[in-house]
Amino acid sequence: MRILVLNGPNLDVLHLRDPTLYGGISLHDLESRIYAWASELGLSARCEQTNHEGGALDLLHEALDWADGLVINPGAWTHYSYALRDAVELFKVPVVEVHLSDIDAREDFRKHSVIAELATFRVTGKGPDGYREALELLAATVPA
Ligand code: DQA
Numbered sequence: 001m002r003i004l005v006l007n008g009p010n011l012d013v014l015h016l017r018d019p020t021l022y023g024g025i026s027l028h029d030l031e032s033r034i035y036a037w038a039s040e041l042g043l044s045a046r047c048e049q050t051n052h053e054g055g056a057l058d059l060l061h062e063a064l065d066w067a068d069g070l071v072i073n074p075g076a077w078t079h080y081s082y083a084l085r086d087a088v089e090l091f092k093v094p095v096v097e098v099h100l101s102d103i104d105a106r107e108d109f110r111k112h113s114v115i116a117e118l119a120t121f122r123v124t125g126k127g128p129d130g131y132r133e134a135l136e137l138l139a140a141t142v143p144a
Helices: 011-016 027-040 053-063 075-079 082-089 129-141
Strands: 002-007 044-049 069-073 095-099 121-124
Touching: 002 027, 002 053, 002 129, 011 027, 027 044, 027 129, 053 082, 069 129, 095 129, 121 129
Parallel strands: 002 044, 002 069, 069 095, 095 121
Antiparallel strands: none
16 A cells, blocks of 8 residues: 655744644654554555645646555645645545644634545644554555
8 A cells, every 4th residue: 555645835844843833843753753654554655745836746646646545734735725636636545634733723724724625534733643643544444
């Protein structure tokens, strides 16, 4: 079971962002945990991060050919990118929308997600462990 884990803008500088919201972890450490969790769960994860919307779309289009599941934290694109939404809509496999912070308990503009209605599951406000939960949800869903 091959899973694309895609992190969007500003998640490359996770270690510089508010630790009370984002867990005080670096992207490198987060991705190391994701690879370890995936391997425990018998999943094959491929972690990607980009600050470029077009690059994210290209990664998603490529993943249509190989991914059995998608974990996506679209960062701020969550709240307004219909281009990203259209790309996510192409997925026939389960999609998990992940946010480190609890976007429903923050500024009003963060409460709206253009991805939400396409997501099979949503995991918000659980910090880095939210990615583990996302992988567990996929492991339980994706046929062997
Ligand atoms: C985020 C929440 C978004 O509102 C924000 O723009 C991010 C990160 C999260 O993981 O909590 O960059 O997606």
